[in-house]
Amino acid sequence: MAWTSVATLDELPAGRLLEVEHRGELYVVCNFDGEIRATSGRCPHHGGPLGQGALDGALITCPWHMWQFDSATGACAFNPDLRIPVYSVRVESGEILVDLPHA
Numbered sequence: 001m002a003w004t005s006v007a008t009l010d011e012l013p014a015g016r017l018l019e020v021e022h023r024g025e026l027y028v029v030c031n032f033d034g035e036i037r038a039t040s041g042r043c044p045h046h047g048g049p050l051g052q053g054a055l056d057g058a059l060i061t062c063p064w065h066m067w068q069f070d071s072a073t074g075a076c077a078f079n080p081d082l083r084i085p086v087y088s089v090r091v092e093s094g095e096i097l098v099d100l101p102h103a
Contacts (some may be wrong), residue, residue: 001039001087001101002099002102003098003099004022004040004098004102005095005097006018006020006071006098007040008094008096009096010093010094012029012036012096013031014031014034015031015055016030016055016061017031017051017053017060018032018048019041019049020051023100025040025041025042025100026040026050026101027040027098028040028060028071029096032055036091037071037072037086038045038098038100039060039069039074039085039086040084041054042084043067043069044084045064045065045073048063048065048067050069050084053089055071058070058071059071059077066095069083071086071087084085
């Protein structure tokens with residue numbers, strides 16, 4: 001894993017999410033009440049682009065079939081045993097850094 005700059009705080013107002021592509025993979029970065037979070041950007045249901053969905057409170061909603069995932073834990077709202085990966089985030093000088101896989 002490696003700290004990767006994905007956006008700035010100015011690009012991510014509260015209540016919003018961003019789709020980020022890194023090394024051919026999609027990720028979601030969201031701002032839940034000032035807390036920046038990052039998850040996988042693909043829904044495990046049918047591969048829907050989570051970053052093109054919505055942030056409903058702390059839940060990321062897939063635009064294809066409305067599956068929801070907790071942005072802090074990655075747990076699916078209706079089946080907590082089903083999860084998407086979550087990634088560590090830090091903010092330095094207004095820049096959002098996410099600990100993303102190398103490959």
